[in-house]
Amino acid sequence: MPELPEVETMRRGILGVVGTTIESIDQPKSHLQSIDFTPSFPALRKRLCGRTIADVGRCGKRVLLHLDDTSIVVIEPRMAGLVLVSNPPTSLHVRVIFSLDRPAPLETGPTELMFWDKRGLGKVRLLAPTEVEQVLGPEKIGPDALIISPETLRERLRKSQRPIKVALLDQKAVAGIGNLYASEILHRAGVDPRVSCNRLSVPQWQRIVYWTRAVLNEAIEYEGSTLSDGTYRNALNDPGGYQNHHRVYDRGDEQCRQCHEGIIQRFVQAQRSTYFCPNCQQRRGLHPRVPDPKLYDAT
DNA sequence: CATATGTCCTGAGAGC
DNA sequence: TGCTCTCAGGACATAT
Numbered sequence: 243m244p245e246l247p248e249v250e251t252m253r254r255g256i257l258g259v260v261g262t263t264i265e266s267i268d269q270p271k272s273h274l275q276s277i278d279f280t281p282s283f284p285a286l287r288k289r290l291c292g293r294t295i296a297d298v299g300r301c302g303k304r305v306l307l308h309l310d311d312t313s314i315v316v317i318e319p320r321m322a323g324l325v326l327v328s329n330p331p332t333s334l335h336v337r338v339i340f341s342l343d344r345p346a347p348l349e350t351g352p353t354e355l356m357f358w359d360k361r362g363l364g365k366v367r368l369l370a371p372t373e374v375e376q377v378l379g380p381e382k383i384g385p386d387a388l389i390i391s392p393e394t395l396r397e398r399l400r401k402s403q404r405p406i407k408v409a410l411l412d413q414k415a416v417a418g419i420g421n422l423y424a425s426e427i428l429h430r431a432g433v434d435p436r437v438s439c440n441r442l443s444v445p446q447w448q449r450i451v452y453w454t455r456a457v458l459n460e461a462i463e464y465e466g467s468t469l470s471d472g473t474y475r476n477a478l479n480d481p482g483g484y485q486n487h488h489r490v491y492d493r494g495d496e497q498c499r500q501c502h503e504g505i506i507q508r509f510v511q512a513q514r515s516t517y518f519c520p521n522c523q524q525r526r527g528l529h530p531r532v533p534d535p536k537l538y539d540a541t
Numbered sequence: 542c543a544t545a546t547g548t549c550c551t552g553a554g555a556g557c
Numbered sequence: 558t559g560c561t562c563t564c565a566g567g568a569c570a571t572a573t
Contacts, residue, residue: 322566401543408544513566
């Protein structure tokens, strides 16, 4: 389930493709259902071959390949997709291979870029400049979770009746947070995942945004979370390390690693697992971990 | 308008 | 052993 830290790790892991030219694109034969290409694969191939990759970006949980004609390849890993430069975990699930030319001035680096997807829910689309706004614009995708300010997040959600955990998953409100990190963030912020957005205080919004940045940045340092199913890998097929630092996710019935008193509870919200510590995340009570106000400011 | 539900898809694991 | 069932959840379409 690649979320912001995993997708950012993919982005950093493929920076070596910047400056290369797409020589060919192939779709390995497989009995599996084809993933969704927009436009169709043959049209995509025709439009991409010969294009140079000018930059690699990220928009929420999507990887972007910025091309020299200002069109953009949008790769959406969704549940089980990976962007790799070598060593796919299985050859069966390689959905598309970009073969890259490295012009003379470029140092050595990747000569292939792959999209691998175990479950086939991912998508690859090519956006013409005129399509970018309607697909990636602010109407569709909210401010990035790493830079949103507490004021902006509060403005966007303060009237919502939804539980805060559910609202944090809304990519139109804030982009990049998924099910795993939503639980981790709220635990660190000392906020009960069940509380309605419209009942949260200003200090609680501040703590949520502070810990959103802190948790996501720490997870990026560890190159993301590889859960017990082992699916998530970085661009070289190495597992991430942040799963060893989770406080609550997938730790139901364990003693809380923070307060050493509560037992981590699991329950379902909006068809998704939520984990929390009833002791650290009470509806009312003191929240001793007050972050530095300087860090609230958006950049 | 805000919110809720169904859908896609595969592989792993449980139960019989 | 091999079948059927359930579950995992990101994003989008559709329904309330």
